[in-house]
Amino acid sequence: MKRKEGEEKVSEASFTTKVSAFPRWAGRSVLEKALLLYILLCDPHVPVWAKAIVTGAIVYFVTVMDASPDFLPGVGMMDDSGVMAGAVAQLGAHVTEAQRREARRRADDILGG
Numbered sequence: 619m620k621r622k623e624g625e626e627k628v629s630e631a632s633f634t635t636k637v638s639a640f641p642r643w644a645g646r647s648v649l650e651k652a653l654l655l656y657i658l659l660c661d662p663h664v665p666v667w668a669k670a671i672v673t674g675a676i677v678y679f680v681t682v683m684d685a686s687p688d689f690l691p692g693v694g695m696m697d698d699s700g701v702m703a704g705a706v707a708q709l710g711a712h713v714t715e716a717q718r719r720e721a722r723r724r725a726d727d728i729l730g731g
Contacts, residue, residue, distance in 0.1 A: 636680045637728055646725055648695045651702035652679050654713065654721035664712050675705035 633656055637649065658664050659672045678701045706713065 632680045633676060645695065645699070646729060648699045648702070649728065650721045650725045651699065651706055652676070653724045654717060655679075655702060655705060657717050657720055658709060658712065661717070664709075668709050668712050671705050671708055675702045678702075 633652075637652060655672045655676050659669055659676065664672070679698050
């Protein structure tokens with residue numbers, strides 16, 4: 619698949635590694651936000667400026683050592699969740715219900731539910 623501007627900063631491998639090792643204690647909503655952002659990143663209809671916001675949020679998510687290290691139960695994903703929630707809120711006009719459903723379906727696949 620040919621990658622568009624903004625997508626080259628986030629590798630599919632790093633994102634897949636992060637979500638496949640996603641800890642259940644971190645919460646479904648964090649995972650769904652991450653998946654939704656990745657879906658937006660891959661959508662050719664999302665403008666480049668929006669993909670820049672998405673890329674920043676995903677890079678923050680896949681980085682283990684950030685403001686609150688991800689390995690700390692209870693607090694490790696709180697900052698990631700906040701960054702991703704902010705990105706999703708800014709991109710509200712570009713998020714479709716179909717994309718939200720797809721993120722929920724992928725979360726079900728990962729979490730087994």
